[in-house]
Amino acid sequence: MKHTLLILGATVIPLAVPMAWAEPPTEEAQLPDRQTQLPSSPKLEDQHYLSPRPLNTIPQGAFGDKVRLGYQLFVNSQQLRDKYVGNELNCVNCHMDAGRKPNASPFWGAFFAYPAYRKKNDKVNSFEERIQGCFTYSMNGKAPPSGSPELVALSAYAYWLGMGGLMDQYGVTGEVPELADAELLQGGKRDDFPVPAAISAALTTEQRANLPGRGYPAIPKPELPYDPARGALVYEAHCQNCHGSDGQGQAMGGVYNLPPLWGPQSFNWGAGMHRVNTAAFFIHENMPLGKSIQLSNQQAWDVAAFITSKERPQDPRFEGNLEQTKASYHKHDGYYGTTQDGTQLGKDAFPNLPPKP
Template identity: 65%
Template sequence: MKRYYFSAAGVLFSMSISAAELPDRQAQLPSVAKEANAQYLMPSPLSSIPKGEFGDKVRKGYQLFVNSQQMRDTYVGNELNCVNCHMNAGNKANASPLWGAYMAYPAYRKKNDKVNSFEERIQGCFTYSMNGKAPESGSEPLVAISAYSYWLVMSGLMNQFGITGPVPEMTDVELLKGGNREDFPLPETVTSKLDQKELTMLPGRGFPKLAKPELAYSVERGEAVYQAHCQTCHADDGQGYKMANVSALPPLWGPQSYNWGAGMHRVNTAANFIYENMPLGKSIQLTVQQAWDVAAFVNAHERPQDPRYKGNVAETQAKYHQHEGFYGKPSSINGPELLGANAYPIFPVSKQSKQ
C-alpha cells in the first residue's frame, strides 16, 4: 500500500493507493466532452512578446516548439516536432494547447506515481513522444518552453478579462512549476472570475472526448480510411515527407515516430486527436467510426520501444499497457509476432550525426 500526499489549489489530499489500483501508469492526455459555444483563450500575437531577457526566453520556447529538430540527437530522437500534436504552435483549442496544459500542473500523474511539475511533464514528452532524452532540470529548453507556455496562458487570460499592460515576468524557478498552485500569481480580476479548479480545466484543454464507435474498431477498415484521407500527407508507408532533408509532414509509425510509451499510441487518444484535428486544415471531416478505425490502423504498426521495457514484452504490457492499444499483442499488419517484440531503438542517433 502506498500513501500519497499532495497539494493542489490550496487543498491537501491524502490518497491511499494499492499497487493493484495502479496497474497502468501510462497516463493518457485529458479528454472531456466538447462544450458547445465554449469561449477559448485567445493569447496575444507573437509580435507582442516583449524585448529583453524574459521575452527572449518566450521566443526561444516558441522556436523550440515549432522546430524541435534543432534538438535532434541532444534531446529529440525522432523526426517529430512538438507542434505535430499541439497544433498552431501550441495555441489551438482542442489540440492539447500549451495554455491549457500550463494551468493543469503541478498535478498527480499515474505515469510515474508522483506529483509532477510542468517541467517534469515536458520532460516526459521528450522521453516518450519525441523518443528522446529528457532535458536536465532547469535547462534552457525546459525554461524556454515553460516561459512560452506561461506567456500564452497569461496573455490569453489578460485579453479575456480586459487587463492591459505587459505579461508579468516570472523567474525560471517559478516558470518551471506550472500554474496549478495556490501561490501562482494571477491578477485579481482573473481570480475573482475563475477559481483554481476552473483554471485547470479551461475550455479547449486536451483533446475532446470522442463517442465510442458503433462497431469495434477495425485495422482493416482503418487502412481504407488512411488511404483515402491520410496518405496524401503521411505517405502510403506512413513515413511522412521531408523538405530539404527536414521532416515537413510527420511519420506516424516506424523508427522515426513516437514510441510505445507515448500517449498517442493509445487508440482512444489518437482517435480523439484525429477526429478533431485531421486531416490537417480540414478537421472534423471523418465520421466517429472512421476516426477510431484509422487510429487503430496507425497504432497497429511497430514503433520504437517503450522506455520502461526491461527485456520482457509481456511484463511491460501487463504493467503499463492495460488500455486500448496494441503493445504486446499481434495485429493483422504485424502477423503473429507481438508488437513490441521487434520495436525500434529508443533515442537513436540520426543519419546526419553519423556522417
C-alpha cells in the same frame, strides 16, 4: 511553417467484419498502469476558448527572449535532434498552431494544469517534469536536465500564451508579468501562483487548470469495435497522399514537413498518442489540417487503430520483459504486446534516441 500528424478526408469507407471488443478495465484494475491518457471531455456548445496574444507581441528583454526561444523549440524541435530528440517529430505536430489551438492539447492549457499527480510515474509532476516526459516518449529522446535553458524557455512560452490570453479575456492591460525560472518550471496550478486580481476573482485554481479546449475532445466509441483492417482503407483513401503508403511522412531537404506516423522515426510505445482513443480524439477534431470533424466517429477510431497497430520505438520503461511491460503500463486501448499480422508488437521495437540517419 505548417506541421501536422495526420491528413485525412471525409469519404465514408465500407465497414468490414468487426473484431472482438475489449471492455475497458475497471479503475481498480488500472492502478498498476502508469500510462495516464491526455485529458479529454466532450465539446460543449457555446464554449469560449482562450485566445493567446499574437506572437509579434512577445516583449523585448530577457523574459521575452526566453519566450521566443520556447516558441522556436516548440515549432522546430529538430534543432535538439541527437541531444534530446530522437525522431523526426516536432512538438507542434500534436499541439497545433504552435500550441495555440484549442481542442488540440494547447500549450497554454497544460501550463495551468500542473503541478499534478500522474499515474504514469506515480508522483506529483511539475510542469517541467511533464515536458521532460514529452521528450522521453513523444520525441523518443532524452529528458533535458531539470532547470535547463530548454525547459525554462518552453515553460516561459506556455506561461506567456496562457497568461496573456487570460489577461485579455478578463480586461487586464499591460505586459504579461515576468516570473522567475523556478516559478515557470513548477507550473500554474498552485494556490500561491501569482495571478492578477481580476483573473483570480473570476477563476479558481481548479478552473484555470481545466480551461475549455484544454485537451483533445472526447468522441463516443464507435458502433462497431475499432478495426485496423477498416482503418487501412481509411488511411489509403485519405492519409497516404501526405504521409505515404508506408506511413513515413514526407521530407524536403532532409526536413520533415509531414511527420512519420509509425516506424523508427515516430513516437514510441510510451507516448500518449499510441493509445487508440487518444489518437482517435486527435484525428477526429484536428484532421485534415486546417479543418475539423471531417471523419465519422467510426472512421476516426478505425484509422487510429490502424496507425497505432504498427511497430514503433520501444517503450523506454521496457527492461527486457515484454509481458511485464505490457502488464505494468499498457492496460488501455492499445496494441503493445499484441500480435498483429503474425508479429508481436514490441518484440522487435525500434531503439530509443537513435542517431539521425
